[in-house]
Amino acid sequence: MQFKKRKEVDEIVSILGEGTEITGEVSLTSGLRVEGVVKGKVRSDTILVIGASGKMDAEINVRRISIDGEFRGTIRSSERVEIHKDGKVFGEIYTPCLIIEAGALFEGRCNMSEGKDADVKDTAIGVKPADPARRTAGT
Numbered sequence: 001m002q003f004k005k006r007k008e009v010d011e012i013v014s015i016l017g018e019g020t021e022i023t024g025e026v027s028l029t030s031g032l033r034v035e036g037v038v039k040g041k042v043r044s045d046t047i048l049v050i051g052a053s054g055k056m057d058a059e060i061n062v063r064r065i066s067i068d069g070e071f072r073g074t075i076r077s078s079e080r081v082e083i084h085k086d087g088k089v090f091g092e093i094y095t096p097c098l099i100i101e102a103g104a105l106f107e108g109r110c111n112m113s114e115g116k117d118a119d120v121k122d123t124a125i126g127v128k129p130a131d132p133a134r135r136t137a138g139t
Contacts, residue, residue: 018053034069052086067104 020036028044054069080097
């Protein structure tokens with residue numbers, strides 16, 4: 001007797017093709033690749049990939065997201081967010097791990113705090129806000 005191989009959690013099993021648009025709420029139990037347009041809310045315990053021709057205007061809650069297309073809205077990722085060189089993100093990101101490749105565009109706010117209810121702060125990648133108590137005279 002042969003057993004079926006257990007499906008990998010990060011396996012992409014669904015593709016939303018170019019020329020297709022979905023508006024509303026989407027819940028996923030396996031990976032999705034978006035090459036079309038999604039507007040609304042997306043919830044998943046797995047991976048979401050926005051392909052080069054994909055566009056999303058959404059509020060998403062995912063474990064992991066990889067972006068080669070365009071995203072507008074709020075990303076909440078429990079594991080990590082990857083913005084690849086052709087990716088564009090406009091909005092807010094909440095994640096413990098953010099990877100931005102050279103050439104990618106990110107305009108918005110990012111919160112990498114461990115607390116779920118932490119305030120979002122405007123920060124530059126790799127630069128911590130200056131401590132006002134450490135400023136020297138003339139600055």
